[in-house]
Amino acid sequence: MASYNIFNYHYRPAKSIERKLFIELLKELYGVNQNKDLGYIGLGSVFFADFKLIHKELGLSNLINIEMNEDDMLRFEFNKPFSCIKLKWGKTTDVLPNINWTTGKKILWLDYDQSLQPYMFEDIDTFFSEAPSESFFLLTCNYSFHRYLSENVYNEEKFKKDFEGICRLDVTKEELTKKNAPILVQEMIKDRIESNLSSRNAALSDEEKLEFHQLIFITYQDGAPMFTYGGYLLRKELARDFKKLQINKLPYVRSGEDFLNLQSPVVTTQELDAMNNFLPNYPSRFLSIKKITFIPEEERKKYLTTYRYYPNFVEIRD
Amino acid sequence: MSKDQNVIKANPTKSFFIDMLTRDIRLDRAIIDLADNCIDGAKNLKKSNQNYDGLEVDITLSKSQFRIWDNCGGFSLDVAKNYAFMFGRPNDPKAKFVDHSIGRFGVGMKRALFKMGKHFLIESRNAEDYFLIEINVDEWIKDEDDWMFSYLEHDDIPTEKRLLNGQDGTVITISDLYPTISDELCNREFQAKLSRELGLALSYSILKNLEIRINDQPINRTDISFLEKDGLKPLYIQKTISDVDVRIYAGVGSYSPSHAGWYVFCNDRMVLEADKSFTTGWKETKEDEGNIIKYHNDYAMFRGAIFFSAKDSSKLPMTTTKTGIDSDHPVFKSARPTMLTAMKQVINFLKKLEDKDEGESIINDSEKIEIMEIKDHVKNYSETFTFPTTKAQKEANKYVGISYKKDKAKVEKLKDFLGVSANGEVGSITFDYYCKMNEID
Numbered sequence: 087m088a089s090y091n092i093f094n095y096h097y098r099p100a101k102s103i104e105r106k107l108f109i110e111l112l113k114e115l116y117g118v119n120q121n122k123d124l125g126y127i128g129l130g131s132v133f134f135a136d137f138k139l140i141h142k143e144l145g146l147s148n149l150i151n152i153e154m155n156e157d158d159m160l161r162f163e164f165n166k167p168f169s170c171i172k173l174k175w176g177k178t179t180d181v182l183p184n185i186n187w188t189t190g191k192k193i194l195w196l197d198y199d200q201s202l203q204p205y206m207f208e209d210i211d212t213f214f215s216e217a218p219s220e221s222f223f224l225l226t227c228n229y230s231f232h233r234y235l236s237e238n239v240y241n242e243e244k245f246k247k248d249f250e251g252i253c254r255l256d257v258t259k260e261e262l263t264k265k266n267a268p269i270l271v272q273e274m275i276k277d278r279i280e281s282n283l284s285s286r287n288a289a290l291s292d293e294e295k296l297e298f299h300q301l302i303f304i305t306y307q308d309g310a311p312m313f314t315y316g317g318y319l320l321r322k323e324l325a326r327d328f329k330k331l332q333i334n335k336l337p338y339v340r341s342g343e344d345f346l347n348l349q350s351p352v353v354t355t356q357e358l359d360a361m362n363n364f365l366p367n368y369p370s371r372f373l374s375i376k377k378i379t380f381i382p383e384e385e386r387k388k389y390l391t392t393y394r395y396y397p398n399f400v401e402i403r404d
Numbered sequence: 405m406s407k408d409q410n411v412i413k414a415n416p417t418k419s420f421f422i423d424m425l426t427r428d429i430r431l432d433r434a435i436i437d438l439a440d441n442c443i444d445g446a447k448n449l450k451k452s453n454q455n456y457d458g459l460e461v462d463i464t465l466s467k468s469q470f471r472i473w474d475n476c477g478g479f480s481l482d483v484a485k486n487y488a489f490m491f492g493r494p495n496d497p498k499a500k501f502v503d504h505s506i507g508r509f510g511v512g513m514k515r516a517l518f519k520m521g522k523h524f525l526i527e528s529r530n531a532e533d534y535f536l537i538e539i540n541v542d543e544w545i546k547d548e549d550d551w552m553f554s555y556l557e558h559d560d561i562p563t564e565k566r567l568l569n570g571q572d573g574t575v576i577t578i579s580d581l582y583p584t585i586s587d588e589l590c591n592r593e594f595q596a597k598l599s600r601e602l603g604l605a606l607s608y609s610i611l612k613n614l615e616i617r618i619n620d621q622p623i624n625r626t627d628i629s630f631l632e633k634d635g636l637k638p639l640y641i642q643k644t645i646s647d648v649d650v651r652i653y654a655g656v657g658s659y660s661p662s663h664a665g666w667y668v669f670c671n672d673r674m675v676l677e678a679d680k681s682f683t684t685g686w687k688e689t690k691e692d693e694g695n696i697i698k699y700h701n702d703y704a705m706f707r708g709a710i711f712f713s714a715k716d717s718s719k720l721p722m723t724t725t726k727t728g729i730d731s732d733h734p735v736f737k738s739a740r741p742t743m744l745t746a747m748k749q750v751i752n753f754l755k756k757l758e759d760k761d762e763g764e765s766i767i768n769d770s771e772k773i774e775i776m777e778i779k780d781h782v783k784n785y786s787e788t789f790t791f792p793t794t795k796a797q798k799e800a801n802k803y804v805g806i807s808y809k810k811d812k813a814k815v816e817k818l819k820d821f822l823g824v825s826a827n828g829e830v831g832s833i834t835f836d837y838y839c840k841m842n843e844i845d
Contacts, residue, residue, distance in 0.1 A: 183748040184788050212748070215741030288737030289646040 099350035099397055100306035102135075104314060106395040107338045108224065109139045111301060112193065114333060115222065115318060119145035123190030127152065129178070129197045132165045136195060141168050148190070150174055152181045179208045187216035194223055195316075201228040202271055207252050207278050214282035217319055219296060223279075224316030229271050229305065231262040252278065268305050268313050268345050275315055276300070293323035301333060303340040306348035317341075337391070350392060351385035358398070361389055418545050425511065426519035429725045431588055432598045434519050435463070436605050437512035437726065438472050438576060439616065440673060441488075443609050444505045445476030445574065456614035463618045465589040465598075468579060470520055475573040476614075478530035481557075484537075488513065489553055503715045504671050511724055513576075523580040525565060529572050536561045541580075599623050605726075608672040608776050627777075628667050630655040630707055633770040635792045638707075639746055640785035645738045648720065649713045652739075653775060654746040654789060656754070657707040659763055665699075666708040666743070667775070668729055670720040676729055683731045684708070685744040697747070703754050705763055708747055709775045710739065749789040756794040766792055806831065 116124060125148035130137045140146050147170040153162055156175045166173065174181045178196060185192075194213055198206060206227060213223055234245045240262035246253060253274050261270045279298050287295040300317040320328055333339055340346050353361075357378075364375050372390055373383065389396065429437070442461045450456060464471040479488055517524050522541040528534070537555045544553075556562075567575045581589070588594050599618055603610065603626045610616060610625035617623065630638045630653065638655025657663060666684035668676035680686045680699040687698040697703075712720050712735065721733030729736055757763045808831070818830050839845070 179748075180752040183745045183752065186786075186788055188787060208748075211741070212745055215745050282741060285737045286741050289648075289734035290738060 098308035100308045100348045101312075102397040103348055103350060103392050103395040104226075104304055104306060105136055105139060107304075108136075108195075108302070109143050110395075111333070111336065111339070112140075112144055112222065114331060114336065116144065118143070121146065121191070124148070124193065125150065125190055126193045126195075127182075127185065128195045129153070130171075132158070132161060134165060134167050134171070136197065137171055138167050140193075141170065146193075150185065152176070152178055154178075177205070179205050179212075182209055182212040185216075187218065190218070192217050192221045194221070196225045196227075198225070198227045199310075201230055201233065202274075203227075204249060204252060207274075210275060210278050211282055214279055214298075214319070215286060219319060219321040219324065221319045222316065223298075223319060224302060224314065225275065226312060226314040227271070228310045229267045229313035230264060230311045231267055234262055249274070264311060267311075268303075269343060271313055272303060272315055272343070272345070293321065295322045296320065297322055297325065299328065300341045301339050303342075303345040304338075304348055305345050306350075348392065349388045350396065351388040353381060353385050353389065355398065357381050357385075358389070358393075358396070361386065362393065365390070365393055418548060418551070421514065422518045422541065422545065425515050429515060429519065429727075431519065431585060432594070432601050433725055433727055434512075434516035435470075435472075435598060436602060438516050439463070439602060439606060440726070441513055442472070442474040442476045442574070443606060443614070443673070445474060445478065446609065446614060447504060449477035449572075456609060456612045459613075460615045461617070462620075463616070465595060465619055467581075467586050467590050469581065470578040470585075470589060471575065473567065473573070473575045475571045478528040478533075478568075478572045478574045480530045481533040481535055481555075483530075484528065484535065484555075489537075504713065505717045512726075517576070517578060520585045521578040521581040523578070525577040525579075526574070527561070527566065527568055527576075528574045529568050529570075531572065534558050534561070534568075536565060538565075595619065600626065604677060605674045607674065608669075608779075611776050625776075627774040628663065628707055628709060629657055629772040629774050631657055631767045631770040632773050633767075635790060636766065636770060637785060637790040638773075639749060639787055639789040641742060641746060641787050643739065643742065645735050646719065647714055647716070648735045649711075650735070650739050650742075651711040651713075651779065652708070652743055652746050653710075653778075653785075654706075654708040654743075654750050656705040656750060656767065658767065659704050659760055661701050661704040664704045664706045666710065666747075669709065669711045670722040670726070671713055671717055672711070672776075673726060675722045675726050683729055685740065685747055697751055702757070703751055705754055705767075706747070706750055708743065708750070710743055711779065712736075712739075746789070750791075753789065753791040753794070758794070762794065766794075806835070 121144075124146055126137070126140045126146050127150045128136050128140070130151040130153075134151070137149055137151065140149065147168075149168070149171045151162075151166075151171055152174050154175070154177055159173075159175070162173055174185075182194075192213075194217070196206065196209055206225065210223075210225070213221075217223070231240060231245065234241045240259040242257050242259050242262060245262060246255065246257055253270075257270065260266055283296050283298060290296075296319055298317055298319055300315070302314055302316040304314040306312050306314075318328070318333075334341055338346055360378050361381065364372055364378065367375075367390075369387075369390060373386060378386065426434075439461055446456050446459050449459070459476050460474065461476070462471075462473040464473075517539075518541070524537070524539045524541075526537040526539075528536075535555045535557050537553050539553055567577075595618060599621070602616060602618070603623045606614070606616065607625040607627050610623065611627075615622060632638065632655070636656070638653050641652040643650045643652075663678050665678040665680040665686075666676060667674060667678065668684070676684070682688045685697065712722075714720055719735065721730045721736035722728070723730050731737075731740075754763070757766070815827060815830055818834070819825060822830060822833055824830060824833065
């Protein structure tokens with residue numbers, strides 16, 4: 087069963103934060119209402135949460151949703167929030183090659199709910215073979231390698247067999263542990279992106295060569311441990327203009343091997359209000375404010391890094 | 405210390421060219437190389453005129469000699485001196501032979517000559533120039549320092565050696581053949597294979613009315629065809645990569661494992677036929693990595709064609725034998741990802757076909773379109789593959805089998821408990837029970 091029947095996406099706070107961070111980043115890169123030739127491709131599930139934001143916040147109207155469960159067609163048609171969303175049916179590996187990539191820049195969010203699978207690398211291949219400069223790539227998956235765990239030991243041989251030709255030959259048991267898995271997944275995706283770009287760039291002039299700028303590297307755990315990785319695909323000649331945007335200074339941008347671990351605080355709405363009164367603030371100052379020390383420090387820390395994006399849920403009775 | 409003391413001579417020897425270079429190519433391919441030169445002549449002669457009406461290539465194979473005759477314009481003395489007979493292409497050729505040529509490395513003709521025999525006569529007429537080169541290999545090889553070929557001009561050419569009858573063209577006659585070559589040339593199977601290969605490699609030129617004959621038998625062209633109808637159309641992608649025009653077509657043809665695969669052309673000369681190797685994106689061994697698919701007869705309807713065309717043939721990604729692609733060539737490397745995305749579109753469609761019958765029903769009433777014919781006047785093909793909807797997805801794609809062994813007595817007990825009689829039912833019910841208890845839907 088698809089995960090939209092397990093979770094209501096709106097109630098997953100870390101996911102909600104991630105979505106808002108992503109939208110904010112896109113606004114920084116593309117501006118709002120300025121991109122007639124920019125299209126969004128996503129896996130929106132019946133909630134279409136990403137699509138709603140993309141259309142409302144960025145003003146994009148060239149939107150494609152990929153959905154595998156063709157049996158639920160009526161449900162998807164019903165829940166589609168805007169008429170500008172085109173529904174494409176099938177697996178991502180089948181649908182992505184059929185998308186017309188030459189019509190303009192694309193933002194692709196491969197928001198998988200499964201753990202890392204070889205087919206995801208096929209989707210990476212399609213994007214990095216076809217997407218034009220100034221496109222954005224984002225991939226989310228479950229990063230747990232739980233399936234390779236037997237009797238508390240990770241079976242790296244089984245893993246290497248499943249990811250033959252995709253992962254290094256010397257992957258160790260330790261790399262599969264929950265602590266190290268995000269780094270391994272990042273490395274595998276990065277390598278695959280690089281190998282795609284190196285082919286594609288082979289005959290291009292220096293200015294035309296495409297480079298991938300990693301911007302997002304996030305982990306979070308609403309239920310399952312999730313991993314999100316992405317960045318901006320850009321012609322080399324545009325790198326200087328891109329640098330001027332100083333995207334790297336945004337607090338949630340991660341361009342190296344350190345990932346942002348999104349943790350959402352478990353606090354009441356009154357507590358949120360109390361904390362908001364002292365924000366924005368420097369971390370040390372915020373954490374030493376006496377009036378709110380009754381809120382556990384751990385929760386205050388989490389809130390400090392996410393408060394601008396933290397979702398507020400209210401139950402409505404009628 | 406004098407300058408010469410610390411120098412190692414690395415000059416090639418003549419026997420290197422004669423014995424080594426000739427090993428890398430099959431006889432039929434060497435002959436096609438000679439025919440390629442005729443095509444280059446035709447291209448030079450006709451230039452913008454698309455048609456080769458009246459142009460002919462005549463190949464005679466016999467036990468004692470090989471001859472290829474053409475009336476495709478011949479080459480000038482200037483081209484002969486500065487280009488055609490040089491081993492390899494000069495870096496800055498004084499004489500530019502022909503745009504969009506097939507000859508690229510300056511090795512094809514010489515290699516073919518040296519491969520076949522020890523005596524050559526090359527007669528060529530081009531406008532004012534008329535000359536004859538005669539080479540006796542045993543004589544020529546004697547002097548390592550002298551790489552010259554001498555020639556006779558106009559009236560100095562003995563009448564009995566004139567075969568061109570006043571027309572512009574070229575005749576190459578090779579005699580004193582090596583015994584294996586001599587046997588091969590009169591072998592019927594070899595002749596049939598050569599006809600087929602020529603028909604395929606030079607399909608485009610034959611389409612443009614060039615007549616090619618082997619021992620007086622005209623050669624028919626072989627083409628690859630895509631199938632097309634409403635709702636089923638090949639995709640077409642055009643790109644320019646480093647001054648090379650790249651055109652990609654991918655779609656379906658009739659069910660035929662031997663014809664399935666990629667066809668690669670360089671300046672309209674086919675260099676790879678029905679290829680299903682790693683080069684064109686198919687997985688051959690376990691270690692092959694990247695964006696690839698393992699060939700299976702389910703994909704026997706796949707057809708892909710990629711054309712690389714350039715004014716300057718040295719920019720094309722072909723190997724010297726023109727029987728393959730230089731897969732490390734930057735232009736090919738850059739084009740390959742697009743080829744693979746194109747291929748995936750078609751393969752993903754073929755994967756969904758239930759069986760061969762469904763495949764055949766889909767191509768019912770479709771029209772054959774020959775790739776060489778659509779290449780020059782491209783219809784409105786889209787960059788994405790147009791395909792009809794298939795029957796419901798294969799059940800097999802949706803479900804997987806699970807097999808395991810459990811204690812027989814326990815399974816029997818469970819059968820009684822569940823009120824079922826088959827082992828499979830026990831497996832299925834216990835599976836569903838686990839899912840239900842863990843709220844996994």
